[in-house]
Amino acid sequence: MIAAMLRGLELPLELTDLPVPLANKNEVLVRLKAAALNKRDYWITKGKYPGLTFPSIPGSDGVGIIGSREVIINPGLDWGNRPDQFSPEFRIIGMPEFGTLSQWIKIPLTNIYDKPAHLNWIEAAALPVCGVTAYRAMFTRGRARPMDKMLVTGIGGGVATFALLFGVALGMEVWVTSSADHKIDLAVQHGAKGGVNYSSAEWAKDLSATAGRFDLVIDGAGGNDFAKLPQVMNAGGRMVIYGGTRGEIDGLSPQRIFWKQLDVLGSTMGSPEDFKSMLDFVNQYRIKPIISHVFSLREINAAMTVLAKGEQFGKICIEIPGD
Amino acid sequence: MIAAMLRGLELPLELTDLPVPLANKNEVLVRLKAAALNKRDYWITKGKYPGLTFPSIPGSDGVGIIGSREVIINPGLDWGNRPDQFSPEFRIIGMPEFGTLSQWIKIPLTNIYDKPAHLNWIEAAALPVCGVTAYRAMFTRGRARPMDKMLVTGIGGGVATFALLFGVALGMEVWVTSSADHKIDLAVQHGAKGGVNYSSAEWAKDLSATAGRFDLVIDGAGGNDFAKLPQVMNAGGRMVIYGGTRGEIDGLSPQRIFWKQLDVLGSTMGSPEDFKSMLDFVNQYRIKPIISHVFSLREINAAMTVLAKGEQFGKICIEIPGD
Numbered sequence: 001m002i003a004a005m006l007r008g009l010e011l012p013l014e015l016t017d018l019p020v021p022l023a024n025k026n027e028v029l030v031r032l033k034a035a036a037l038n039k040r041d042y043w044i045t046k047g048k049y050p051g052l053t054f055p056s057i058p059g060s061d062g063v064g065i066i067g068s069r070e071v072i073i074n075p076g077l078d079w080g081n082r083p084d085q086f087s088p089e090f091r092i093i094g095m096p097e098f099g100t101l102s103q104w105i106k107i108p109l110t111n112i113y114d115k116p117a118h119l120n121w122i123e124a125a126a127l128p129v130c131g132v133t134a135y136r137a138m139f140t141r142g143r144a145r146p147m148d149k150m151l152v153t154g155i156g157g158g159v160a161t162f163a164l165l166f167g168v169a170l171g172m173e174v175w176v177t178s179s180a181d182h183k184i185d186l187a188v189q190h191g192a193k194g195g196v197n198y199s200s201a202e203w204a205k206d207l208s209a210t211a212g213r214f215d216l217v218i219d220g221a222g223g224n225d226f227a228k229l230p231q232v233m234n235a236g237g238r239m240v241i242y243g244g245t246r247g248e249i250d251g252l253s254p255q256r257i258f259w260k261q262l263d264v265l266g267s268t269m270g271s272p273e274d275f276k277s278m279l280d281f282v283n284q285y286r287i288k289p290i291i292s293h294v295f296s297l298r299e300i301n302a303a304m305t306v307l308a309k310g311e312q313f314g315k316i317c318i319e320i321p322g323d
Numbered sequence: 324m325i326a327a328m329l330r331g332l333e334l335p336l337e338l339t340d341l342p343v344p345l346a347n348k349n350e351v352l353v354r355l356k357a358a359a360l361n362k363r364d365y366w367i368t369k370g371k372y373p374g375l376t377f378p379s380i381p382g383s384d385g386v387g388i389i390g391s392r393e394v395i396i397n398p399g400l401d402w403g404n405r406p407d408q409f410s411p412e413f414r415i416i417g418m419p420e421f422g423t424l425s426q427w428i429k430i431p432l433t434n435i436y437d438k439p440a441h442l443n444w445i446e447a448a449a450l451p452v453c454g455v456t457a458y459r460a461m462f463t464r465g466r467a468r469p470m471d472k473m474l475v476t477g478i479g480g481g482v483a484t485f486a487l488l489f490g491v492a493l494g495m496e497v498w499v500t501s502s503a504d505h506k507i508d509l510a511v512q513h514g515a516k517g518g519v520n521y522s523s524a525e526w527a528k529d530l531s532a533t534a535g536r537f538d539l540v541i542d543g544a545g546g547n548d549f550a551k552l553p554q555v556m557n558a559g560g561r562m563v564i565y566g567g568t569r570g571e572i573d574g575l576s577p578q579r580i581f582w583k584q585l586d587v588l589g590s591t592m593g594s595p596e597d598f599k600s601m602l603d604f605v606n607q608y609r610i611k612p613i614i615s616h617v618f619s620l621r622e623i624n625a626a627m628t629v630l631a632k633g634e635q636f637g638k639i640c641i642e643i644p645g646d
Contacts, residue, residue, distance in 0.1 A: 085584050086558070221577075222576075244577030248577070252572040254571070264587035264588075265584075266581035266584045266586075
């Protein structure tokens with residue numbers, strides 16, 4: 001089989017011919033049809049991820065067939081029994097286990113679900129990591145309700161665009177922030193009410209003046225802009241953190257947090273229940289993921305370059321070639 | 324009747340003879356037997372509180388009699404119907420409404436509860452503001468469970484000492500921080516397992532090495548030490564903020580918050596349900612509040628001086644003289 005192999009840090013991925021893996025007990029073999037990239041895949045090539053092993057096949061998002069059954073893979077392994085946190089053994093396929101940038105993958109049977117019927121292979125491949133992360137952040141942690149007003153910061157990345165789609169589907173009023181005006185325009189085309197460019201020092205005041213106050217924020221950035229968010233929140237609001245691309249938060253007011261009785265809630269990936277609920281939600285509301293780019297597995301390094309630049313709006317998907 | 328009146332900022336309280344108030348519809352008159360001070364009373368004399376009006380009678384904690392019924396007063400007015408947040412009309416007796424440093428007070432009947440029978444007047448007067456604040460922070464917001472390990476920062480203040488007592492009563496393992504070693508010793512005498520002095524730059528590491536990690540933190544300080552708390556938390560832990568005496572939080576890591584799936588939860592005072600539940604808890608576990616000082620109402624300015632210095636461990640209580 002063909003797979004994209006990473007032999008060490010800072011190296012391009014290398015298309016390699018490997019033997020098809022052998023499934024162990026309680027595992028199945030999936031003939032992959034499509035995969036998708038995540039920021040995680042970029043961090044792994046830069047060595048900024050714990051527990052790296054080489055050679056390795058990256059890729060955490062995958063869809064394919066088992067015989068004639070069309071399936072989607074939950075990329076989380078060994079979450080454990082507690083809904084509020086994962087076990088110390090929790091990990092995501094694609095490192096250290098071989099991932100989805102490959103024609104075949106072996107995977108525990110319990111990680112296999114039916115592919116949503118309204119999605120093609122590329123669309124379905126966009127779902128797993130970012131779909132479950134957005135779902136857990138918004139619903140399991142953030143307790144999103146249809147009448148809530150939601151702010152999604154840094155629109156464009158996978159989790160943020162799913163949060164936008166889920167919120168719009170649910171009938172929420174959704175606003176966005178970005179450092180790129182054209183991403184705000186794209187978000188509005190996908191149902192956002194509006195947005196502000198956070199390059200302006202006055203973005204929080206501008207947002208309040210335009211949009212009013214929010215019940216729910218979905219943030220993957222952190223940084224000093226996070227400290228401005230409490231001022232745009234309604235009392236009882238929830239601010240969910242699923243990432244920290246802009247680093248440490250300075251200048252956070254405890255007074256705003258306790259007086260408004262805000263919840264600041266960390267969220268990472270999702271439990272098996274979250275994954276199942278995410279698929280149910282996607283099926284019920286016939287959610288169509290936003291696809292930014294599609295590459296063949298043979299063009300994987302071009303795809304990784306787009307990922308590194310972070311200019312996508314939605315997911316970067318990979319077609320896996322037939323035999 | 325005699326009452327302690329505040330005629331303006333930075334002035335001492337003035338014992339004044341006033342007519343007994345008249346109860347309006349749905350109000351009752353309480354003949355007060357004891358009151359207690361809160362940091363709020365100090366901030367009011369310094370003008371650091373919104374909506375100040377003069378002249379005014381401070382005091383938010385009060386117990387007394389209605390005929391022969393021994394009662395305790397819920398100091399929160401017009402919380403509203405939502406358990407997760409108070410209404411815009413919410414306020415606490417003692418500003419602008421006349422408070423408990425007085426022989427008589429008029430109060431809505433719905434704010435009246437039976438005084439816990441196992442407490443004397445002074446002990447019962449210590450309960451209302453700090454008891455309900457600690458209860459909501461720990462239970463309603465922080466979801467405290469008997470098997471949790473809890474850290475109470477800045478032990479000595481009213482809310483912190485109630486959190487200690489509630490946790491010890493429930494069988495929790497409770498640790499404390501303070502800038503004063505003798506307050507840590509006092510906390511241990513009241514059932515804490517141990518504590519660290521946060522004057523040391525290494526307090527968080529020292530605490531982890533001694534105590535392990537925590538499921539729940541009750542913090543009234545904020546400031547830069549708050550940013551060290553995530554490293555002493557277990558995954559799925561809750562960090563409740565009920566105050567911010569040390570100001571803005573710098574250097575907070577979003578990675579620690581999302582990876583450990585922490586909850587940072589603001590909490591202020593409590594709803595009528597919280598007040599009722601706090602009294603039930605105090606009765607069930609026969610909690611005895613920690614009393615730091617007792618003054619007569621005639622010595623109110625000496626009491627205010629102790630409050631201003633912040634050297635108390637537990638509550639500063641006020642005996643209200645008879646006619």
